[in-house]
Amino acid sequence: MNKIICKKQFSEKVFSFDIEAPLIAKSRKAGNFVIIRVDKNSERMPLTIADSNIENGTIKLVVQKVGLSSTKLCNLNEGDSIADVVGPLGNPTHIENFGTVICAGGGVGVAPMLPIIRALKKAGNRVLSVLAGRNRDLIIMEDEVRASSDETIIMTDDGSYGEKGVVTVGIEKLINQENIDKVFAIGPPIMMKFCCMLTQKYNISTDVSLNTIMVDGTGMCGACRLTIGGKTKFVCIDGPEFDGALVDWDEMFKRMGTFKNAEKEEMEHYAEHLSSTNESVCEPCKANDDIHNDVTESIEALTDRNSNWRLELRKGMKPKERTSIERVMMPELDAEYRAKTRLEEVNIGLTKEMAVLESHRCLDCAKPSCVEGCPVSINIPSFIKNIERENFLGAAKVLKSTSALPAVCGRVCPQEKQCESKCVHLKMGEKAVAIGYLERFAADYERESGMATVPEMDPLNGIKVAVVGSGPSGLSFAGDMAKMGFDVYVFEALHEIGGVLKYGIPEFRLPNKIVDVEIENLKKMGVHFQTDCIIGKTISVKDLEDKNFKGIFVGSGAGLPNFMDIPGENALNIMSSNEYLTRINLMDAANPHTDTPINIGKHVIVIGGGNTAMDSCRTAKRLGADVTLVYRRSEAEMPARLEEVKHAKEEGINFMTLHNPKEYIADENGAVKAATLDVMKLGEPDQSGRCRPETTGQTITLECDQVIVAVGVSPNPLVPKSIEGLELGRKNTIVVDDNMKSSRNNIYAGGDIVRGGATVILAMGDGRRAAANMAKELKG
Numbered sequence: 001m002n003k004i005i006c007k008k009q010f011s012e013k014v015f016s017f018d019i020e021a022p023l024i025a026k027s028r029k030a031g032n033f034v035i036i037r038v039d040k041n042s043e044r045m046p047l048t049i050a051d052s053n054i055e056n057g058t059i060k061l062v063v064q065k066v067g068l069s070s071t072k073l074c075n076l077n078e079g080d081s082i083a084d085v086v087g088p089l090g091n092p093t094h095i096e097n098f099g100t101v102i103c104a105g106g107g108v109g110v111a112p113m114l115p116i117i118r119a120l121k122k123a124g125n126r127v128l129s130v131l132a133g134r135n136r137d138l139i140i141m142e143d144e145v146r147a148s149s150d151e152t153i154i155m156t157d158d159g160s161y162g163e164k165g166v167v168t169v170g171i172e173k174l175i176n177q178e179n180i181d182k183v184f185a186i187g188p189p190i191m192m193k194f195c196c197m198l199t200q201k202y203n204i205s206t207d208v209s210l211n212t213i214m215v216d217g218t219g220m221c222g223a224c225r226l227t228i229g230g231k232t233k234f235v236c237i238d239g240p241e242f243d244g245a246l247v248d249w250d251e252m253f254k255r256m257g258t259f260k261n262a263e264k265e266e267m268e269h270y271a272e273h274l275s276s277t278n279e280s281v282c283e284p285c286k287a288n289d290d291i292h293n294d295v296t297e298s299i300e301a302l303t304d305r306n307s308n309w310r311l312e313l314r315k316g317m318k319p320k321e322r323t324s325i326e327r328v329m330m331p332e333l334d335a336e337y338r339a340k341t342r343l344e345e346v347n348i349g350l351t352k353e354m355a356v357l358e359s360h361r362c363l364d365c366a367k368p369s370c371v372e373g374c375p376v377s378i379n380i381p382s383f384i385k386n387i388e389r390e391n392f393l394g395a396a397k398v399l400k401s402t403s404a405l406p407a408v409c410g411r412v413c414p415q416e417k418q419c420e421s422k423c424v425h426l427k428m429g430e431k432a433v434a435i436g437y438l439e440r441f442a443a444d445y446e447r448e449s450g451m452a453t454v455p456e457m458d459p460l461n462g463i464k465v466a467v468v469g470s471g472p473s474g475l476s477f478a479g480d481m482a483k484m485g486f487d488v489y490v491f492e493a494l495h496e497i498g499g500v501l502k503y504g505i506p507e508f509r510l511p512n513k514i515v516d517v518e519i520e521n522l523k524k525m526g527v528h529f530q531t532d533c534i535i536g537k538t539i540s541v542k543d544l545e546d547k548n549f550k551g552i553f554v555g556s557g558a559g560l561p562n563f564m565d566i567p568g569e570n571a572l573n574i575m576s577s578n579e580y581l582t583r584i585n586l587m588d589a590a591n592p593h594t595d596t597p598i599n600i601g602k603h604v605i606v607i608g609g610g611n612t613a614m615d616s617c618r619t620a621k622r623l624g625a626d627v628t629l630v631y632r633r634s635e636a637e638m639p640a641r642l643e644e645v646k647h648a649k650e651e652g653i654n655f656m657t658l659h660n661p662k663e664y665i666a667d668e669n670g671a672v673k674a675a676t677l678d679v680m681k682l683g684e685p686d687q688s689g690r691c692r693p694e695t696t697g698q699t700i701t702l703e704c705d706q707v708i709v710a711v712g713v714s715p716n717p718l719v720p721k722s723i724e725g726l727e728l729g730r731k732n733t734i735v736v737d738d739n740m741k742s743s744r745n746n747i748y749a750g751g752d753i754v755r756g757g758a759t760v761i762l763a764m765g766d767g768r769r770a771a772a773n774m775a776k777e778l779k780g
Contacts (some may be wrong), residue, residue: 001320022057031093048112062111106187196244404479410440445555469497485600536722558752568664601706608710
């Protein structure tokens with residue numbers, strides 16, 4: 001929580017706040033911004049830093065009451081706290097000695113202009129400032145601007161203060177007065193556009209700030225993409241400042257209106273947004289007394305294949321009897337019912353009787369090939385045999401000895417392509433043992449029993465290690481390092497721990513409470529978590545090294561959404577799957593009591609064929625849309641899990657395979673109204689081994705009011721590019737050796753930041769391998 005130390009009112013709707021944020025105050029530069037959440041129900045709102053006080057550990061934000069979140073913030077008082085402040089974000093203003101520069105600030109745009117004025121003056125420039133507002137009351141921070149400017153002109157629309165006229169009148173007066181080498185303009189977008197139109201006549205380069213259209217601020221969602229110089233840029237990563245002559249201003253204005261109607265409706269229900277959401281509390285179910293659970297046995301006893309209890313199990317049933325048992329079917333919610341509820345899990349889970357019966361199918365192989373298929377090397381036969389003897393807590397203990405997230409893996413890992421694909425039953429023409437279902441059962445049983453324990457831990461060794469990112473790889477690494485006695489600190493850029501497990505996977509597939517319990521287990525093991533902290537921005541790697549962190553693991557993921565770069569793709573209501581799922585999953589935008597806006601589509605197209613595409617189309621279905629999945633290959637080539645495809649079909653998703661978007665058509669407001677699709681055919685196999693899709697030359701047009709693009713993600717450059725001496729590969733991936741070690745001696749990496757996009761379990765495997773090798777090196 002960030003306390004408000006000082007609040008001042010400039011006018012009826014404009015306020016200044018000094019907020020506690022010592023790390024940001026220390027590291028911010030001119031042009032940087034922060035993302036804030038006023039409270040747990042608020043949206044993420046970008047605000048440029050107007051000033052900072054390193055000694056007091058505060059940053060200054062100037063806010064105008066416009067929408068719901070800014071109104072909630074302006075209604076807070078000194079002593080109140082803001083839930084989240086993350087930053088500094090964005091690229092700082094490029095400062096050099098240009099010569100003579102004009103700095104034009106309109107309305108609250110004066111606040112972000114102030115640090116730029118100071119930095120330009122410090123660099124030796126002659127600084128001419130123009131402050132503009134509709135009337136005298138809207139001229140802010142005049143004294144501060146004058147103190148760092150060689151000349152200051154005040155312009156008001158009504159002439160109530162300074163000179164009468166708009167900001168461009170003041171700029172042109174200065175241009176005619178002397179030679180101008182550079183112009184900076186910050187204020188309402190329409191003001192910045194007209195400033196650029198004026199300065200272009202005089203051939204003067206003009207930089208503008210576009211942070212008003214940002215949502216996430218870290219490049220994760222793609223909501224702030226804009227055409228700059230004919231190319232699509234992400235404002236938060238590539239900016240927020242750009243050459244105004246290159247900005248597609250018409251596109252900018254349309255994008256600013258994306259959620260205009262949704263935000264208007266929210267303001268009409270302002271009082272409701274002040275109340276908290278109804279949070280359900282899951283009470284643990286106590287284990288039945290008739291189940292002989294034993295958590296006192298050591299891992300060695302639980303996993304010894306030649307122990308007496310294990311030998312008795314093998315003797316108790318012949319292999320032929322075991323193979324004759326049919327594979328268990330996972331109980332599921334009714335398809336028609338579940339397609340209307342996004343918070344209830346589709347898979348209900350196995351009963352004790354079902355789990356025990358399925359465990360009898362395991363042949364307890366002497367050389368279990370299933371373990372070879374598991375990226376985290378779970379002792380699969382041992383946990384299953386403990387289920388067979390009804391020691392469910394013992395089974396969970398075996399799982400937790402190697403996996404930091406068993407309840408998660410049991411739900412979302414593609415077991416059919418990993419451990420189950422190696423099951424000996426397949427060689428006999430039978431279905432594989434349902435390893436994933438049993439893993440979920442054991443983890444859920446322990447959680448609901450109220451008897452969860454931490455894994456066996458080594459004594460503390462006093463060595464501190466840092467983890468960048470709290471996704472699957474980071475959590476897996478953290479768990480293993482904690483077990484080996486290290487003091488582990490996890491730094492997360494978002495306001496929630498869990499990474500893609502929270503923002504990317506819907507609750508009907510992975511409930512948040514499941515992730516929260518796994519995180520709580522890590523906390524019990526001594527792992528420290530810090531949210532709202534971006535390594536490379538809030539804290540540098542050098543800062544960590546100075547604080548005696550001996551090793552750093554980067555698991556920052558691949559959060560930069562890919563787009564297809566086709567005509568019309570920047571139309572309104574065309575979203576990345578990252579943005580769509582983040583709004584719904586992390587920000588709970590579909591809940592009327594939360595602030596984050598979302599446009600609910602009626603006819604939705606989802607582009608892609610992976611698990612994220614399935615998550616997107618199934619989410620849209622639950623919000624009431626008629627949903628069509630468009631995929632360029634045939635269904636046989638879809639990378640999504642078979643279970644996800646099955647569930648999507650049962651829930652009424654329309655599958656349009658062998659089609660690919662060619663162009664999007666927008667209406668008069670700039671919102672998508674149709675997609676032109678190429679009709680595809682399959683050619684020769686490509687490098688992935690799948691048949692290459694080729695166009696037939698035919699096209700069809702499909703009407704829609706929303707498109708969700710789920711064609712993959714790339715590593716976010718924000719973290720890797722901030723680390724000096726780090727060798728980067730294709731698309732800003734971090735290059736590592738077989739031990740997951742980077743080109744920097746003390747830095748390891750794993751997961752999507754290395755792979756460019758992979759599964760939860762592969763990311764966890766990277767984390768485990770990195771932990772084992774870092775521990776070996778740090779212990780000498």
